Amino acid sequence: MRGRRSAGRRGHRRSGQRRAGGGRAHRGRSVFFAIRDVCSHAEVPLSEGDVEGCTIECWLHGSQFDLRTGKPTGPPATEAVPTYETRISDGDVYVAVQTATQEPVK
Incomplete structure (x- = not known):
């Protein structure tokens, strides 16, 4: 994964969000998601919104986005x-900040 940036150690936090460049990394059960930290509707930080399951909600107008x-x-x-693609290596979570996609990474 070229252009990757560490989003933190796996298991360091039980759940939640961590900054990784211009995006947000969110840990689900044992899967990590990373998205751009800006709502496409209102240009405000999505990281200030609530996460439920695989959905994050923008705090300003309630827009919801699938984290996958x-x-x-x-x-x-x-x-x-x-x-953004995420990968776990030696207990660290990495986010490929140079390769954004609109399709789910398999």
Whole structure:
């Protein structure tokens, strides 16, 4: 994974978010997601919103985004936010900050 940046140690936090460049890394059960930390509707930080399951909600207008794909799951947003590939190596979580995608990484 070229252009990767550490988002922290795996297991260091039980759950939550960690800054990784211009995006946000969120740990689900044993999966980590990373998205751009800006709502596509209102240009405010998504990191200040609530996460439930695989959905993050923008605190300002309530737009919801799927953490796996970046696609909006609820109005008023209509455009996806970029997602970033994540990988765990030696207990560290890495985010590929140079390769954003609108499709889920398999």
